[in-house]
Amino acid sequence: MMPELFSQAYLPTLLRYLFIAVGIGVTMLVLYQVLTRLGVRAEAATGYTLITPWLLGFLIWTAFPILASLYLSFTEYNVLQPPQWVGLENYGRIFSRDIDFWPALRITVLYAFLSVPLGVAGSLLVAILLSTNIRGLGIYRTIYYLPSIVPAVATALLWRWLFNPDAGLLNNFLRPLLRPFNLPPPNWFGDERFVLPAFIIISLWGIAGANMVIFLGALKNVPRHLLEVAEIDGANAWQRFWAVTLPLITPVIFLQLVMGIIGALQIFTVAAFIRYTPAAGKFMNILIYQAGFQQFRMGYASALAWILFAIILGLTLLIFRSSEAWVYYETTRK
Amino acid sequence: MSQRGVAWRESRRRRTLVGQVVAYTVVTLGAVVLMIPFAWMLSSSLKPLDQVFADPPQWIPNPIQWHNYVDAWTALPFTQFLFNTLFITLLGMAASIFTSALVAYGFARYRFPGRDLLFIVLLSTMMLPYVVTLIPAFLIWRTLGLINTYDPLVIGSLFGGGPFFIFLMRQFMLSVPLEMEEAARIDGANTFQIFTRIMLPLVRPALLAVGIFSFQGFWNDFLGPLIYLNDLPKYTMTLGMFFFVGGTSEAPKWHWLMAMSTLIALPILVIFFLAQRQFIEGVMLTGLKG
Numbered sequence: 001m002m003p004e005l006f007s008q009a010y011l012p013t014l015l016r017y018l019f020i021a022v023g024i025g026v027t028m029l030v031l032y033q034v035l036t037r038l039g040v041r042a043e044a045a046t047g048y049t050l051i052t053p054w055l056l057g058f059l060i061w062t063a064f065p066i067l068a069s070l071y072l073s074f075t076e077y078n079v080l081q082p083p084q085w086v087g088l089e090n091y092g093r094i095f096s097r098d099i100d101f102w103p104a105l106r107i108t109v110l111y112a113f114l115s116v117p118l119g120v121a122g123s124l125l126v127a128i129l130l131s132t133n134i135r136g137l138g139i140y141r142t143i144y145y146l147p148s149i150v151p152a153v154a155t156a157l158l159w160r161w162l163f164n165p166d167a168g169l170l171n172n173f174l175r176p177l178l179r180p181f182n183l184p185p186p187n188w189f190g191d192e193r194f195v196l197p198a199f200i201i202i203s204l205w206g207i208a209g210a211n212m213v214i215f216l217g218a219l220k221n222v223p224r225h226l227l228e229v230a231e232i233d234g235a236n237a238w239q240r241f242w243a244v245t246l247p248l249i250t251p252v253i254f255l256q257l258v259m260g261i262i263g264a265l266q267i268f269t270v271a272a273f274i275r276y277t278p279a280a281g282k283f284m285n286i287l288i289y290q291a292g293f294q295q296f297r298m299g300y301a302s303a304l305a306w307i308l309f310a311i312i313l314g315l316t317l318l319i320f321r322s323s324e325a326w327v328y329y330e331t332t333r334k
Numbered sequence: 335m336s337q338r339g340v341a342w343r344e345s346r347r348r349r350t351l352v353g354q355v356v357a358y359t360v361v362t363l364g365a366v367v368l369m370i371p372f373a374w375m376l377s378s379s380l381k382p383l384d385q386v387f388a389d390p391p392q393w394i395p396n397p398i399q400w401h402n403y404v405d406a407w408t409a410l411p412f413t414q415f416l417f418n419t420l421f422i423t424l425l426g427m428a429a430s431i432f433t434s435a436l437v438a439y440g441f442a443r444y445r446f447p448g449r450d451l452l453f454i455v456l457l458s459t460m461m462l463p464y465v466v467t468l469i470p471a472f473l474i475w476r477t478l479g480l481i482n483t484y485d486p487l488v489i490g491s492l493f494g495g496g497p498f499f500i501f502l503m504r505q506f507m508l509s510v511p512l513e514m515e516e517a518a519r520i521d522g523a524n525t526f527q528i529f530t531r532i533m534l535p536l537v538r539p540a541l542l543a544v545g546i547f548s549f550q551g552f553w554n555d556f557l558g559p560l561i562y563l564n565d566l567p568k569y570t571m572t573l574g575m576f577f578f579v580g581g582t583s584e585a586p587k588w589h590w591l592m593a594m595s596t597l598i599a600l601p602i603l604v605i606f607f608l609a610q611r612q613f614i615e616g617v618m619l620t621g622l623k624g
């Protein structure tokens with residue numbers, strides 16, 4: 001098996017990989033020569049040359065695909081026959097007749113809007129507690145960071161099972177607590193009402209640690225003398241945090257909110273592993289995957305992808321707009 | 335020192351002590367809660383299947399079934415999957431580290447018309463949902479006849495490794511003082527020599543951070559292999575696990591799944607432990623200051 005796969009799969013890929021790497025290198029050299037011949041300053045020519053790999057990648061793997069995807073979203077395309085132009089039909093069908101679309105949109109947006117602020121707030125709290133010079137900081141940092149490095153696949157399996165309504169650990173804890181109220185423990189992924197909270201719990205477990213590390217860095221950057229001055233002026237810990245620390249770290253909070261929401265709207269792996277139970281969340285990306293790669297309706301899937309894109313863009317712009325009111329940049333002080 | 339000053343210091347010390355006790359308690363409780371799922375995963379990976387569902391939950395397996403790991407591993411050709419995953423991960427990681435550093439160096443150190451605009455374009459591609467480009471990208475690879483090969487999974491990394499890595503690397507490079515590069519330039523070193531001999535060694539924490547992030551990315555990638563790979567022997571670990579769970583109609587073998595989950599997380603845990611300090615410092619130093 002092994003040598004066979006090497007010659008059939010590894011080696012060809014390896015050769016094409018090296019070929020393209022060399023190709024990019026040669027392109028860079030040629031570009032540099034051409035630019036300097038054209039009289040471009042050496043510094044500028046070097047700059048353009050150095051960013052060439054990204055620029056090529058952007059054109060081939062981003063710009064062209066975006067346009068292609070937009071075009072495809074107006075077609076019916078089953079991969080076997082050429083795309084058929086259908087105008088706005090895909091979009092019309094998504095909004096009016098796709099029974100999965102609105103629930104998917106709802107759970108995706110709610111998930112992003114609930115899990116991200118909770119995660120950012122929680123990780124900020126932990127970072128603040130850990131930013132005082134307490135002993136064993138390294139161990140705590142590691143423990144909090146660990147969940148975020150567990151592969152999404154493992155995370156999904158682990159939680160799918162912790163949430164198991166009959167034998168899962170979580171319900172084993174909850175059952176005695178709920179018994180006095182005569183409440184049954186939740187059927188997490190089998191009951192529409194509990195799917196969203198379950199996914200939010202999973203996300204909090206997975207992401208809080210990574211955010212915390214970044215917050216720790218940001219808190220370290222808060223100048224000590226500002227805090228000391230505030231303390232001598234009689235500000236208590238809460239006032240110091242509210243008036244000095246928080247404003248100074250708003251740029252980081254902002255960045256985490258934006259990146260978090262962009263990421264959360266694109267949840268796929270965890271949802272794909274958990275979807276096996278009937279009522280569990282069909283997120284937007286699951287719909288897109290099913291339409292495109294299971295049913296081979298590439299046009300329809302592209303339209304769904306574009307709707308997701310529009311939503312991400314809209315929400316991001318909204319957060320950017322709001323940021324003018326609450327994000328503090330040091331440059332504005334000067 | 336005045337009396338007031340002494341009293342102030344005294345009360346400050348007492349307050350810090352109380353604060354520390356509270357901080358310790360909250361943080362320790364949080365850490366325990368976060369670790370419970372890990373402990374449960376590990377404990378269940380060593381249990382007989384019927385004990386997995388014991389009520390009340392049984393934390394210490396009895397007997398400890400080490401052979402769960404062997405059974406799970408051999409239920410599908412996971413040795414093969416491991417090699418496939420390593421192949422993709424190493425190729426992708428090497429390219430990501432090198433090309434993202436190269437591009438970041440251009441953005442961090444050279445002035446050229448349109449640079450800031452291009453950098454904004456780069457940043458804004460971070461907001462682009464990957465599914466928008468996924469379908470056309472799939473169609474490109476299909477046109478090239480390279481579906482069911484590893485090319486779609488690794489070749490993209492030759493083009494800068496993605497906006498986040500470039501951003502991270504650039505931020506780090508901006509914090510490196512210019513003098514050493516200038517000195518080398520006066521000594522007659524060319525751009526490539528300065529980049530490889532001066533810049534790369536100076537940004538080691540950033541290289542490490544990108545290295546770990548990309549290792550994690552390729553090692554854990556699921557959607558990519560799911561879409562591009564068709565033959566079972568070519569599967570990666572994550573893809574193997576997916577069909578390991580859902581492919582059969584019989585009840586999931588949870589003890590096996592937990593064993594595989596532990597194994598798949600293990601290399602990243604080991605790397606993280608070895609590089610923990612530098613890695614976290616690298617991320618923290620960059621601070622991702624907007």
